[in-house]
Amino acid sequence: MPSKKALVRRPGPRLAEGLVTHVERQTVDVGLAVRQWEAYVEALREHGWETIEVEPADDCPDAVFVEDTVVAYRNVALITRPGAETRRAETAGVEQAVARLGCSVNWVWEPGTLDGGDVLKVGDTVYAGRGGRTNAAGVQQLRAVFEPLGARVVTVPMSKVLHLKSAVTALPDGTVVGYVPKVDTPSLFPRFLPVPEESGGHVVLLGGDRLLMAASAPKTAELFGDLGFEPVVVDIGEFEKLEGCVTCLSVRLRELYA
Numbered sequence: 001m002p003s004k005k006a007l008v009r010r011p012g013p014r015l016a017e018g019l020v021t022h023v024e025r026q027t028v029d030v031g032l033a034v035r036q037w038e039a040y041v042e043a044l045r046e047h048g049w050e051t052i053e054v055e056p057a058d059d060c061p062d063a064v065f066v067e068d069t070v071v072a073y074r075n076v077a078l079i080t081r082p083g084a085e086t087r088r089a090e091t092a093g094v095e096q097a098v099a100r101l102g103c104s105v106n107w108v109w110e111p112g113t114l115d116g117g118d119v120l121k122v123g124d125t126v127y128a129g130r131g132g133r134t135n136a137a138g139v140q141q142l143r144a145v146f147e148p149l150g151a152r153v154v155t156v157p158m159s160k161v162l163h164l165k166s167a168v169t170a171l172p173d174g175t176v177v178g179y180v181p182k183v184d185t186p187s188l189f190p191r192f193l194p195v196p197e198e199s200g201g202h203v204v205l206l207g208g209d210r211l212l213m214a215a216s217a218p219k220t221a222e223l224f225g226d227l228g229f230e231p232v233v234v235d236i237g238e239f240e241k242l243e244g245c246v247t248c249l250s251v252r253l254r255e256l257y258a
Contacts, residue, residue: 167184204250
């Protein structure tokens with residue numbers, strides 16, 4: 001049976017200091033962000049996910065964006081080496097968490113850099129965004145770890161967003177969705193569906209036809225509903241101020257061995 005475990009990490013007191021690169025800095029209400037995070041975690045639980053809270057990293061403002069610290073394929077976890085040096089202390093707690101879950105643990109080594117938000121898995125195809133935070137050596141190391149397990153790694157050039165999954169994610173049938181002005185090469189994906197809002201390109205597959213997505217994309221939610229999917233909407237507005245989206249607030253582990 002597929003596993004349904006999700007790593008999450010509580011927002012720290014320095015959240016408002018988080019890095020921004022493609023947006024102007026806005027004031028972040030940390031108290032509201034904590035409430036939004038709790039609602040996000042509860043949405044995962046309500047749809048059958050066991051949430052595992054990673055040890056806090058309160059000195060790391062961006063630590064809530066736990067997805068960037070690890071990439072999992074089958075039972076193998078690749079601990080990343082984030083492209084922003086200030087984020088590298090975030091990985092230690094995540095490494096401990098995946099090891100406790102029985103994952104085989106690998107690491108990205110210097111000079112490689114890799115952010116988990118730059119990796120989109122669609123079946124056995126692993127798309128790796130090559131942009132500001134992930135370099136060529138990081139993609140090479142990703143390929144070296146996962147291709148022997150049956151993955152096919154495809155490099156995706158990107159220049160308009162922080163991470164690949166800030167531009168595109170995928171529906172349960174494998175169709176890649178994204179907001180065209182933020183996608184460098186839509187033609188790279190065999191099936192691509194344009195959506196009317198930037199945050200509409202960010203979905204988490206909850207199981208079946210259910211899609212976790214941000215409240216800031218109501219037109220896209222309506223589109224997905226018309227296509228037969230069931231949007232599950234959460235407000236993550238405080239994290240969107242820091243270029244966060246629904247994918248980066250958790251690491252979904254779907255293929256752990258029993």
